[in-house]
Amino acid sequence: MAVRPVLQQADIERALTRIAHEILESNRGADDLVILGIPTRGVILAARIAEIIRRIEPNAPEALAGSLDVTMYRDDLSHTRTRTPAPTDVPVGIDDRTVVLVDDVLYSGRTIRAALDALADIGRPRAVRLAVLVDRGHREFPIRADFVGKNLPSAASERINVHLREVDGEDGVSIEGGVR
């Protein structure tokens, strides 16, 4: 199976920095901002974005990033093998704040739909935005990302692999398989 690298470590770094800037710009600063990653890799990306934001805006609040598990909100629980949920860790209340959801790959949109339901059960944010490292298309829901690292049109038969050093030892995004 052919594996084709599409983003290197520096590309990821640049993409996240740009996303951080765009978030700050659209939010007019870091006030009332909560960045929630969707496990597993979204949580890592959220933490990295939060770190970049704090570098740009030293006055940004400490409790900026957290995690939002959506396992219990999925609509495909009986269609795939049992998923083990991950902890949800929301650093501050989300009421009347802007929540930026972060995931590694945006695909069908089902995960984000579940995330919106999960958010609704823990509070009432002023606005919800979506940041993803890769948008590969093939949406099944009326959902689009506000901040995109890279658009990567792909065939359904292909796999997008996102590696992050915190869990995979190295940074990189690649496309695997498919018929070219």
Place this chain on the structure above:
Amino acid sequence: MSRTLIRGATLVDGTRGDLLLDDGRIAEIGSVTDAAGATVIDADGLLALPGLVDLHTHLREPGFEQSETVLTGSRAAAAGGYTAVFPMANTSPVADTAGVVEQELRLGEDAGYVTVQPIGAVTVGLAGERLAELGAMAASRAKVRVFSDDGLCVWDPLLMRRALEYVKAFDGVIAQHAQEPRLTEGAQMNEGALSGELGLRGWPAVAEEAIIARDALLAEHVGSRLHVCHLSTAGSVEVVRWAKARGIRITAEVTPHHLLLTDDLVASYDARYKVNPPLRTAEDVEALRDALADGTIDIVATDHAPHPAESKECEWDAAANGMVGLESALSVVHEAMVETGRFGWADVARVMSAAPASIGSLAGHGHALEAGAPAELALYDPEVRAEFGVGSLAGRSRNSPYLGSTLPGRVVATFHRGVPTVLDGQVRPADEVAGGARG
């Protein structure tokens, strides 16, 4: 009366011979040359065994005909190579009067598949309080010689003593279901490591052994004959061995299932394995096999106990005790005793035919196959090995623990009074069998 020539059967001593059955007897054995008009059966590779005799059968009629009748149970017996069965007294009404035992006898005669020799109850209604009319049953047309409250123990020591003494008058024998009732209240399985784990009330070995010891000493004291039903523990073997060494007139039986199956099967909570006495440990099974081999245990008896599906398709506690066993007994003894090198086929004939007929004082059965002997015999194919399925069952109930497992051997034909009750492994139609027996 039909004439049948069985050609080239292997006898229990290993020799080959023909058997000519004529007028309910074995007319000739060896090399038969003149068999004019006889139906010829090719018995090449088949073992000829004397018709098996089961000293412990539950035929359920009268009273529990949804489980078995004398007719269906007789068919199951024939399918297993049996030519005589002793039905236990725990019917409804209980076989505690001459009337009931004569009724059973007649039902057996009408069916015609096997000799049905009723066992009488020891106490009225199996209640363990008053002696049943033992003498009347003995003097009846059923000529009862074996008495048992099987299913229940004759627990009262004084009543047991009286029963042992009383049947001396007509050379009867008390067959005891040895189970101390207080030690086995609510008991569900062998008491041991597994019962504790599964949370099932234990049936301790001592509850059997204590009764056997008591009864052996009582039999010695009053000079009577005692038969112990379904020995299930190594300790019981020791007690019987001791009693025999002491000269006490005691005989003992073991069931096929206690020779093969162990209590770990209960871990499935599959009620097909629920039986009384319960399945025991592998050590007990070894001891029982050894005891049967060395003669401490005299006979194998099936304790064939049919139950309808709903009595087994339920939670363990609510399930009935018992397994059907007539159709599988010979194969199980084959596996447990012959294949393990403990027994030759002459030994099988002894413990499944001659000895039970003798203990039960049953004439016309248990004879070695020789000229002049009654034509009670079975042809058995010892070479096949096949899955035991519902097709192997010929009675009304299906509660066999062997369904789905592989067993050696197969009964190919059975002859009762010279009439085939089973041919080519198939039980013969009831009208042919009944007609043949009468004709």
Place this chain on the structure above:
Amino acid sequence: MRHLLSTRDLGREQAIELLDIAEDMAAVQQREVRKLPTLRGRTVVNLFFEDSTRTRVSFEAAAKRLSADVITFSAKGSSVSKGESLKDTAQTLQAIGADAVVVRHQASGAPQTLATSGWIDAGVVNAGDGTHEHPTQALLDAFTMRRRLHGDASRGRGLDGARVVIVGDVLHSRVARSNVWLLDALGAEVTLVAPPTLLPVDVSAWPARVGYDLDAAIDSGPDAVMMLRVQAERMHAAFFPNSREYSRTWGLDDARFARLPRTTMVMHPGPMNRGFEIAASAADSAQSTVLEQVANGVSVRMAALYLLLSGEREEAA
């Protein structure tokens, strides 16, 4: 997970996974919205052949907080206990379309019979069978111990090295059996203390030490002491001379409680016989986990139902 019938067949990893999921469920119980949509459209039947309001309510709450439809079938006193068979009941539940059946039954093994009979496709949760097992009770006990020992750092951990003393009627206790297997799988050291008459005849293969001396067990300074309920009917069946002697010898009375380290958890599966197997001072102390056990029961049962009803249905074994 196809069924949850016993802790015996639960491996360490599977047990820890369930306890971790229970942590997530417990976190949800702290929110304003305590309900999750996870099992929307699924039907959970509570089939109780034996009274147990506590366990039934706990399973009901767990199923409802996961948005399942809950049908409670109290079979006690109905046609079921009057001879309608387990099989008939199972077939009724099959016709109703049950996805999971939570069964409490007075006969040991009844949940396993239900699960393996082929009468029903639903997953089966054993909510206590006879004197066999009560796996969710043991799981909530383990969850409670793990939280007391490790607090927020509980996730992913077992109970390695924890010393647990289980006291009382082990013979008839499904709670004790489930705890022995589970605690062993989680790495805890179990000591059983009971009158010899209330121990199974052969526990040599159990992963537990066995003793008759409660004082020695108390003085060993265990991490947890679990007192089992003694049913009144045992007193009439010659298991011990009388309640006074039992209480004096095997009860957690004031004096014994006072000798325990202040960190020792005092546990009881409930309902308690205060003043008999456990003194009120112990039951109501800060060391007592009795109320936590009840609260944790819902979280653990939510986790069990989640594991049972999520994932593609495995082929029935």
